[in-house]
């Protein structure tokens with residue numbers, strides 16, 4: 001669990017904390033090696049993700065933006081003004097900033113694991129919107145997080161766009177959403193973007209684009225691990241793999257060893273056979289009914305849903 005007083009602007013160690021080393025080591029030594037997708041987001045990773053969002057194949061960002069553009073006033077009416085807007089995985093804060101004129105939040109609390117990237121974004125934003133109190137939190141909220149007292153308790157609206165919820169498995173997602181519901185309290189709620197199940201070819205292309213930007217994003221994780229735990233990964237020895245697993249209703253991303261090799265890091269070493277993989281990300285895709293059922297299991301009240309004409313993506317508001 002996080003000490004959420006770990007606000008943006010503090011000192012970041014050159015290498016990861018002991019907990020980070022332990023987490024990465026455990027993942028790399030597991031029989032099926034895995035690294036959490038949160039480690040994509042060093043500063044280059046955050047920029048590569050911004051580039052992904054502009055790719056023709058990557059429909060979620062622009063589809064979600066179109067839903068907000070078309071139904072913004074309706075969404076604002078459902079949500080109400082003057083909330084405490086808590087932006088989970090805020091990144092460059094652009095999505096929330098686009099909603100400021102409609103939602104007129106009393107306080108804006110962007111949270112992101114990429115602390116320095118976030119701090120830069122908030123500095124610019126505070127100048128554009130001096131009337132909104134802003135508190136940037138540079139932390140990993142994936143294991144839940146207790147917000148500091150300086151986050152207003154009144155009318156908390158958790159904003160979780162972009163289908164980032166897809167990184168959690170269904171059980172984890174339910175636990176995570178339950179935590180948000182408990183923290184939101186009376187009058188609080190959730191505004192969330194959810195990617196929907198669709199044609200497999202469209203999904204595959206969105207995670208394996210022609211330019212290779214998603215491949216670079218996936219491979220950059222290895223550079224980040226080199227920095228975090230002193231590993232000696234060579235990205236040229238690894239391949240990007242991404243595909244939709246229909247059975248499990250999720251995109252899977254892996255890094256696959258091109259040939260047999262060994263990797264060393266602080267206190268660890270592992271051999272990978274040719275073709276052996278490190279799992280790096282799941283991105284679960286939901287049906288509307290499936291996600292509403294998940295929200296209800298997490299204790300949220302009946303939701304309102306807005307979608308695009310093709311039904312590719314959903315924006316959902318649920319009351320705590």
Ligand code: AVJ
Nearest residue numbers: 052162163164166167214283
């Ligand atoms: C940030 C988790 C929503 O799953 O679509 C994009 C991350 N990975 N391309 C997603 C991602 C590869 C993205 N999320």
